[in-house]
Amino acid sequence: MRDDTDDTALSPDCLIGLDALGAVVAWGPDAERIFGWTGPQAAGRSITSLVFPVTQGEAFEAGLRDPVGRFAAGTLNRLVDLLAVHRDGHNVSIEYCAWPAGDGQSRRFNFSARDVSRRLKALGLMQQSEAHHRAVVEHLGEGMVVIQDERIVFANPQADEILRVPHGQLISMRAIDLLHPDDRAAVSGRLAQRQ
Numbered sequence: 172m173r174d175d176t177d178d179t180a181l182s183p184d185c186l187i188g189l190d191a192l193g194a195v196v197a198w199g200p201d202a203e204r205i206f207g208w209t210g211p212q213a214a215g216r217s218i219t220s221l222v223f224p225v226t227q228g229e230a231f232e233a234g235l236r237d238p239v240g241r242f243a244a245g246t247l248n249r250l251v252d253l254l255a256v257h258r259d260g261h262n263v264s265i266e267y268c269a270w271p272a273g274d275g276q277s278r279r280f281n282f283s284a285r286d287v288s289r290r291l292k293a294l295g296l297m298q299q300s301e302a303h304h305r306a307v308v309e310h311l312g313e314g315m316v317v318i319q320d321e322r323i324v325f326a327n328p329q330a331d332e333i334l335r336v337p338h339g340q341l342i343s344m345r346a347i348d349l350l351h352p353d354d355r356a357a358v359s360g361r362l363a364q365r366q
Contacts, residue, residue, distance in 0.1 A: 184283060184285045185201035185202040185204070185205050185283070186199065186201075186282070186283050187218065187281070187283075187284070188272075188279065188281060189218055189280040190278075190280075191278040191279065192217070193217050193218050193219060193280070194216060194217055194218075195214055195217075195218055196214070196279070198210045198213040198214065202284070205257075205263060205265070205284060206221060206222050206255065206258060206263070207258030208258050212258075221258075222255040222263075222265075223253070224255075224256060247270055247280075248268070248270050249268065251266065251268065252287075253266075253267055255267075264287050264288045265287060266284070266287050267283060267285070268282075269282045269283075309327045313329060314326075314330030314331075314333040315327045315329070315330055316330050316341075316346070321346060322345055322346070323341055323342055323344050323345075323346055324342065324343070326342060336349075
C-alpha cells in the first residue's frame, strides 16, 4: 500500500517551463519539492539563479541564447549531471535535460530534472562495502580464487604466493591447469558428472 506522506513514493522528476532567456514560466510542486522554491517565488526568475552553481549557470544561459550554435552541444538535448543548489543552500545531485519548445513564434524551453541524490548515496555505500569486502579477502591468511566458466577471474595475493604463479598469469588461467597433469583427467571427469 502506498504511503503518500513518504516522499520516496513520489516521482523523482520535475518539469519546468522556461522562456527564451531561461526565466521560469512554469514551476510545479515536484520542482518545489526538489529545489525548495515555491511557484510564486520561482516565477520570472532565471533557472540558473535558482538551482545552478554560479560557475555552471553562465554556460547554460549561453546555450539558451544560441540553441543551434556551439554552446548548445553542451547544454541542450542531452542528459547532464549537476550538483544543484536547494533554496536552503544544501546540494542536490540531479540529472537534467533542457530542450527547445514553443510554437515557432516565441522560443521557449523545457527543463526536466531528476533528483538522484539517494541513488548516488546508495552507490557510494555499495562501493564502500565492496572496498571493505575486497580488503578482507585480499588480507585473508589463506589463498582464495574465484572460478567462473572454468577460468580464474579473481585471486588474492595469498593464492598467488601459494600457487607460485604470478598474478598476471593466474587471472584467466583455466583452473584445471593448476592441477598435476596426472590428476587432470580424473578431476575433469568428476566435474562433468556433477554438472
